[in-house]
Amino acid sequence: MAAGDMASTRLGAGRQHLRPLKRRGLVLLRLTAIVFAVLLFCEFLIYYLVIFRCSWPAVKTPADAGGLGTPEPVLRAMFLADTHLLGAVRGHWLDKLRREWQMERAFQTALWLLQPGVVFILGDVFDEGKWSSSQAWADDVGRFWKIFRHPPHVQLRAVAGNHDIGFHYQMNTYKIKRFEKVFNPERLFSWKGINFVMVNSVALEGDGCDICSGAEAELLEISHRLNCSREHFPLYRRNDANCSGEDAAPPDEKYTPFKERYDALSQEASRKLLWWLRPRLVLSGHTHSACEVLHGAGVLEVSVPSFSWRNRNNPSFIMGSITPTEYALAKCYLPCEDTVLTTYCMAAGGLVLLTLVHAGLVASPFHFGWNMLRKFKTT
Numbered sequence: 349m350a351a352g353d354m355a356s357t358r359l360g361a362g363r364q365h366l367r368p369l370k371r372r373g374l375v376l377l378r379l380t381a382i383v384f385a386v387l388l389f390c391e392f393l394i395y396y397l398v399i400f401r402c403s404w405p406a407v408k409t410p411a412d413a414g415g416l417g418t419p420e421p422v423l424r425a426m427f428l429a430d431t432h433l434l435g436a437v438r439g440h441w442l443d444k445l446r447r448e449w450q451m452e453r454a455f456q457t458a459l460w461l462l463q464p465g466v467v468f469i470l471g472d473v474f475d476e477g478k479w480s481s482s483q484a485w486a487d488d489v490g491r492f493w494k495i496f497r498h499p500p501h502v503q504l505r506a507v508a509g510n511h512d513i514g515f516h517y518q519m520n521t522y523k524i525k526r527f528e529k530v531f532n533p534e535r536l537f538s539w540k541g542i543n544f545v546m547v548n549s550v551a552l553e554g555d556g557c558d559i560c561s562g563a564e565a566e567l568l569e570i571s572h573r574l575n576c577s578r579e580h581f582p583l584y585r586r587n588d589a590n591c592s593g594e595d596a597a598p599p600d601e602k603y604t605p606f607k608e609r610y611d612a613l614s615q616e617a618s619r620k621l622l623w624w625l626r627p628r629l630v631l632s633g634h635t636h637s638a639c640e641v642l643h644g645a646g647v648l649e650v651s652v653p654s655f656s657w658r659n660r661n662n663p664s665f666i667m668g669s670i671t672p673t674e675y676a677l678a679k680c681y682l683p684c685e686d687t688v689l690t691t692y693c694m695a696a697g698g699l700v701l702l703t704l705v706h707a708g709l710v711a712s713p714f715h716f717g718w719n720m721l722r723k724f725k726t727t
Contacts, residue, residue, distance in 0.1 A: 371706075372706075375702070375703075375706045378702070379699055379702065379703070382695065382698070382699060382702075383695075383699070386691065386692065386695040389691065390688045390691055390692060391449070391453065392453065394683045394687075394688065395453045395454055395457040395682070395683060396457055396461070398681065398682060398683045399454070399457050399458050399461055399462070399680060399682070400461060402458075402461075402462065402667065402678070402680035402681075403678070404424055404462070404667055404669050404678070405667065405668075405669050405676035405677060405678040406669065406676060407422055407669040407670070407671055407674050407675060407676040408674050408676075409422070409671060409674070420671040420672060420673065420674075421540045421541075421671065421672075422669050422670065422671055423465050423466065423539050423540070423542055423668075423669075423670045423671070424462070424463070424464045424465050424466075424667070424668070424669060424670075425464060425465065425466045425467070425468060425667075425668045425670060426458065426462070426464040426466070426467045426468070426665055426666070426667060426668075427467075427468045427470060427631050427650075427652050427665060427666040427667075427668060428455075428467070428468070428469055428470070428652060428655040428665040428666075429469065429470035429471060429472070429580075429632075429633025429634070429636075429652040429653065429654060429655060429665075430470075430471065430472045430509070430633050430634065430636055430653075430654035430655065430656065430659055431451060431469060431472065431473055431474075431496075431654075431655050431656055432472055432473075432474070432475040432511065432654070432656055432658060432659060433448065433473065433474050433475060433488055433491060433492055433495070434447065434448075434475050434476070434658075435474065435475055435476030435477075435480050435484055435488055436476070436480065436481075436484040436487070437476055437479070437480075437484075438475065438476060439475070439476075443658070446657070447656050447657055447658045448491065448495055450656070450657050450682075450685075451495055451496075451655060451656055452494070452495040452496075454655070454663070454682045454683075455495065455496055455655075456497075458665070458680070459498060459499075459502065462667065462680075464502060464667075465501075465502065465503070465539070466502065466503040466504070466505065466537075466539070467496075467498065467502065467503070467504045467505070468504075468505050468506070468507070468544070468631070469496075469504070469505070469506040469507065470507050470509075470580055470631060470632060470633035470634075470652055471506075471507045471508060471509025471510075471511075471512065471549075471580025471581075471633045471634060472509035472510065472511040472512060472580065472633065472634065473492065473506050473509065473511075473512055473531075474488050474492070474511060474512055475511050476488070476511070477511055477512040477513060477514075477523070477526075477527065478510065478511055478512065478513060478514035478515075478518050478519075478523070479514075479518075485526065489530050492530075503537075504531075505531065505532060505537055505544075505546060506530075506531040507546050507547065507548070507549075507580050507633075508524065508527050508528075508548050508550065508580065509550070509580040509633065509634065510550055510580070510581075510634075512527050513527055513550060514550070515550060515609075515610070516550055516551070516553040516555075516557075516560075516609065519550055519551070519559065520559075521559065524548075524559065534546075535547070535548075535566055535567070535570060536570045540672070541672035542670055542671070542672055545567070545570060545571075545625060545627075547567065547580075547621065548563050548580075549580045549581035549613055549617075549632075549634075550580065550581070551563035551564075552564070552581075552613060552614075552617040552620075552621070553609060553614075553617075554614060554616055554617055564620075567621070567624055567625065568624060571624040571625050571626070580632065580633050580634050581611075581612055581613045581632060581634050582611075582612045582613070582632040582633075582634060582635060582639070582641075582649060582651050583612065583613055583618040583621065583622070583630060583632070583641070583643055583649050584606075584608065584612050584613050584614060584615045584617075584618040585606060585612055585639075585641055586605060586606060587602060587603055587604055587605055587606055588601065588602045588603075588604075588606075588635070588637065588639055589602050589603050590639075590641070591637065591638065591639035591640070591641075591651075593638050594662065595637060595638040595653045595660065595662055595664055595679075595681075596637055596638050596639060597635065597637040597639070601637075611634070611635070612634075618643070622643055622644050622647060627647060628647065628648075628675070629647070629648055629650070629675055630643070630647060630648070630649040630650070631649070631650050631651075631652055631666065632649060632650070632651050632652070633651065633652050633654075634651075635651055636653060636654040636659040636660055637651065637653055637654075637660070638650075638651060638652070638653045638664070638679075639651040650666060650677065652664075652665065652666050655682075657685040661684050661685050661686055662681060662682070662684045662685075663681075663682045664679050664680060664681045664682060665679075665680055665682075666678070666679055666680075667679070667680055
């Protein structure tokens, strides 16, 4: 055999050897691209696609009715509830990572797309504040400000919940002061003629304790300036039987009687609040589910669902356009957890199928379908 023929043979063998390597490299590149695309969609893009559909509700102003003068300012407020940042005792690291990433992406996306002026968190900011040590509390607070970071022009206010300071028999001055050191302790938040009262519902036990007496005295002092109020516990209602909507309580929980001072405020405390504050709107958290209830002379209470996947599959928050005389509310849903999990499962199945097809263990679905079509045509 001539030297030239031998060189050509070796070159051809080398090329044949490189072809499988090249095919493997292309397949690996495709698999990597698919994994990256799925992660990008499920962990980033889906929040923009879902929240982009939300818009601020229109609110009537005197200018809309043909009135003269300066248009009323409109405050755009976001209301979310029951974030339940996990602590050192009950918080598994994977659960923390998943739930907190979901809340961070949802909150940061909502801030960027919706540009609110103020954000209210209606209680149970933390899951273990009622028993956490000083170090654990500091760690939880640091993670909170990372998740719910916001620009200086956006104000963030939070109401204490039973998981933040404990129920009435667990709370004490130290826990309340610790919470108020992180969040503004002022009960009254005012913005251009719009007043919000932040109610520590846990302190409305009505037994005359020092903390309860102080809370009631503070509410009486500011009651004459109230336009709206927001609190952690909902006002008294028997149950969630009259609540409707896709994010209402499940059917097996709707008719469970509410325990006063645990699931809702007592009837006495509810009457006091409505009489003292004369609110035009009440927003509350605590139940993790949505509900709308009319109290007294048509005072609307809106229970805001949990913001976290840990408490429900379809979290949401409330968007409010508020003026000194009117308000309008809308709900903004976040991505459902089962949608993200289904997407991951389908992608994993597709990756496994693609790998098996490349290994020759399974026929390509495209070729299989083409062969079936050819057989059908010939018959």
